[in-house]
Amino acid sequence: MKGTKNIVKKELTRVFTDKKLVINLFVLPGVLIMVMYSIMGSLISKMETDIKTHIPTIYIQNAPEDLDYIIDAVDFEGNITYISSKDSTTHIKDGILKGDIDLLVIFDEGFIETIRSYKDVGDPIPEVRTYYNPSEDYSNAAKGNFTASVLHAYQQSLLAERLGNIEQLQVFYIDRDPEAGIIVDESKANGKFLSMLLPFLINIMLFQGAMGLGMDAITGEKERGTLASMLLSPIKRSEIVFGKLISLGILTSLSAVIYTVSVVVGIQRLADGAMGAMTNIQFTPVQIVQLFVMLIVLVYLYVSMVSIVAVYARTQKEAGTYVTPLYILVMLGCIMTMFSTGGVKELKYYAIPIYNGAIALQDLLVGELTMVKFGVTVGSLAIVAFLITTLITKAFNSERVMFNA
Amino acid sequence: MIQINELTKVYKLTKKQMMEKKTKKNMVKAVDKLSLTARPGEIYGLLGPNGAGKTTALRCIASLLKPTQGNIKVKGYDTVEDSQSVRKTIGFLTNEIKLDPQFSPRYMFGFFGRLHGLDERVIEERREELFDYFGIKDFQDKKIEELSSGMKQKASLAVSLVHNPEVIIFDEPTSGLDIITARNVTDYLKHLRDEGRTVIISTHIMTEAEKLCDRIGIIINGVLVLEGTLTEILDRTNTKDLEDAFFELYKIHNKEEE
Numbered sequence: 029m030k031g032t033k034n035i036v037k038k039e040l041t042r043v044f045t046d047k048k049l050v051i052n053l054f055v056l057p058g059v060l061i062m063v064m065y066s067i068m069g070s071l072i073s074k075m076e077t078d079i080k081t082h083i084p085t086i087y088i089q090n091a092p093e094d095l096d097y098i099i100d101a102v103d104f105e106g107n108i109t110y111i112s113s114k115d116s117t118t119h120i121k122d123g124i125l126k127g128d129i130d131l132l133v134i135f136d137e138g139f140i141e142t143i144r145s146y147k148d149v150g151d152p153i154p155e156v157r158t159y160y161n162p163s164e165d166y167s168n169a170a171k172g173n174f175t176a177s178v179l180h181a182y183q184q185s186l187l188a189e190r191l192g193n194i195e196q197l198q199v200f201y202i203d204r205d206p207e208a209g210i211i212v213d214e215s216k217a218n219g220k221f222l223s224m225l226l227p228f229l230i231n232i233m234l235f236q237g238a239m240g241l242g243m244d245a246i247t248g249e250k251e252r253g254t255l256a257s258m259l260l261s262p263i264k265r266s267e268i269v270f271g272k273l274i275s276l277g278i279l280t281s282l283s284a285v286i287y288t289v290s291v292v293v294g295i296q297r298l299a300d301g302a303m304g305a306m307t308n309i310q311f312t313p314v315q316i317v318q319l320f321v322m323l324i325v326l327v328y329l330y331v332s333m334v335s336i337v338a339v340y341a342r343t344q345k346e347a348g349t350y351v352t353p354l355y356i357l358v359m360l361g362c363i364m365t366m367f368s369t370g371g372v373k374e375l376k377y378y379a380i381p382i383y384n385g386a387i388a389l390q391d392l393l394v395g396e397l398t399m400v401k402f403g404v405t406v407g408s409l410a411i412v413a414f415l416i417t418t419l420i421t422k423a424f425n426s427e428r429v430m431f432n433a
Numbered sequence: 434m435i436q437i438n439e440l441t442k443v444y445k446l447t448k449k450q451m452m453e454k455k456t457k458k459n460m461v462k463a464v465d466k467l468s469l470t471a472r473p474g475e476i477y478g479l480l481g482p483n484g485a486g487k488t489t490a491l492r493c494i495a496s497l498l499k500p501t502q503g504n505i506k507v508k509g510y511d512t513v514e515d516s517q518s519v520r521k522t523i524g525f526l527t528n529e530i531k532l533d534p535q536f537s538p539r540y541m542f543g544f545f546g547r548l549h550g551l552d553e554r555v556i557e558e559r560r561e562e563l564f565d566y567f568g569i570k571d572f573q574d575k576k577i578e579e580l581s582s583g584m585k586q587k588a589s590l591a592v593s594l595v596h597n598p599e600v601i602i603f604d605e606p607t608s609g610l611d612i613i614t615a616r617n618v619t620d621y622l623k624h625l626r627d628e629g630r631t632v633i634i635s636t637h638i639m640t641e642a643e644k645l646c647d648r649i650g651i652i653i654n655g656v657l658v659l660e661g662t663l664t665e666i667l668d669r670t671n672t673k674d675l676e677d678a679f680f681e682l683y684k685i686h687n688k689e690e691e
Contacts, residue, residue: 262517263517427498
């Protein structure tokens with residue numbers, strides 16, 4: 029396998045001595061992914077702060093006398109204009125539609141009198157109507173805040189006035205300390221979150237890496253006539269195939285690691301600490317070995333899938349067209365795991381290539397990958413990859429494929 | 434020694450190729466029952482117009498293509514049964530096979546030397562000798578993509594000879610070269626012949642064939658129509674130079690084909 033070693037060395041040298049290629053393949057995508065998610069995170073955070081600090085413009089019609097006192101008591105901030113029932117609300121509703129006004133609150137006429145004259149079931153109950161624009165963030169927030177803080181507090185105060193002791197209404201509590209009732213394996217809970225996201229990301233990144241590199245390393249060389257010079261050397265065609273696959277595997281793994289780390293770091297920033305607990309995940313040595321083996325086999329499969337297309341394609345453009353359905357297939361297999369309930373799956377599912385890679389990674393992250401499932405997954409992926417490699421070797425021996433003869 | 438025995442090579446055409454060639458036949462016979470022998474210590478020239486089957490024949494000798502019928506032996510090795518030994522024995526050069534443009538001639542020389550199983554010391558000695566002879570040293574560390582076509586051809590030539598092959602197969606070796614470099618190449622081919630190597634070249638430059646080749650085979654439409662020394666060919670065609678002889682043969686055999 030001296031030929032293989034030489035080809036691997038040459039392929040790696042070709043990539044790593046080309047500064048532009050290194051920047052385009054490894055640095056730029058990683059940086060761009062991180063920057064993109066960071067910008068998104070900072071924009072979202074800015075937007076939230078902006079909504080929080082915005083002082084809403086509110087119109088209140090027929091406001092009861094003591095409403096002012098409640099607004100002060102709950103520290104609700106807003107540019108409030110009080111209007112009477114004689115005033116038209118049409119221009120206010122127009123203002124809400126345009127986004128100039130955030131909220132209109134209308135109390136029924138004689139609101140407080142109706143409440144105070146309530147004696148028994150069937151007596152009239154007054155209404156408070158709120159008008160807002162759900163497509164406007166400020167309006168939406170104003171409605172939510174006013175209802176939750178002012179109206180709720182006002183309702184409680186009027187109930188207390190009516191009943192004398194509001195605690196009479198409370199017959200039992202549900203979870204006064206909600207945190208105390210949570211029984212969870214922290215590691216599994218954190219893994220659960222990641223297990224939804226990472227199998228998809230890892231698979232897609234691996235395939236993308238193989239796709240970008242494989243086209244040039246095989247179809248590109250065929251097009252340029254440089255592959256033929258290798259075919260003239262006194263080494264077995266299988267040595268050339270393995271040389272190509274191993275070098276592509278190394279480069280794909282490297283780009284996948286960079287992309288995945290960038291995405292995870294980026295999303296961490298985006299989620300503003302929501303994934304902070306991820307670092308608490310503890311892998312056992314067996315799980316680490318399982319993860320390593322799975323990634324190696326997945327890289328082998330994706331590199332061979334891209335390579336078989338690259339070998340048969342006459343031009344890089346043609347290869348790009350042929351590889352797209354495979355890319356969609358990989359995406360489909362992985363998306364299915366994102367939306368599954370995560371229950372225990374039958375063993376047969378672990379024999380379905382691509383899909384099995386995603387579900388096995390998902391199980392691994394929540395600590396539920398058994399050795400049998402791991403074995404079936406790795407075995408099935410390796411068999412398919414090996415079969416494709418055999419086909420690639422056959423194609424390398426075909427003068428029709430290699431020389432369009 | 435190269436022995437070609439009744440070599441026939443048929444290509445199957447795709448529908449697209451059939452449309453391009455404006456033919457209804459889905460098979461094309463590129464080489465038809467070609468038999469010839471190129472001996473050690475001689476330069477054999479395959480002469481023919483474009484599309485005559487020269488490149489196909491040379492690719493079959495280099496074991497890149499398999500004969501549809503017949504067989505080829507290179508230094509006794511069958512090109513199908515023992516292709517690896519054939520590739521070890523030959524140095525092959527053609528315009529369609531190129532060196533990776535991102536590397537320097539020095540890197541490519543070393544890379545192919547290692548693929549041929551040579552150790553670093555031998556590679557270095559061969560590099561000194563060949564790079565010096567072809568004047569490659571000045572640009573040996575430049576990327577191939579930055580070189581002129583003549584420089585690229587020189588680099589390809591040197592790389593094809595890295596393993597000091599006993600059989601040399603060059604497809605139009607002086608094509609695209611300036612007159613000085615072309616002379617350099619033909620001189621080296623003579624040098625190889627004098628060392629007892631078997632050299633087979635294809636060309637459509639008549640003067641080059643006259644001056645360089647010990648024996649010439651004229652191939653038209655895949656068929657070897659005449660073979661011999663320059664004098665024998667001129668005698669047989671009753672012409673004064675190779676160009677006239679070639680046109681005479683072309684008129685006869687192209688008519689037959691039509």
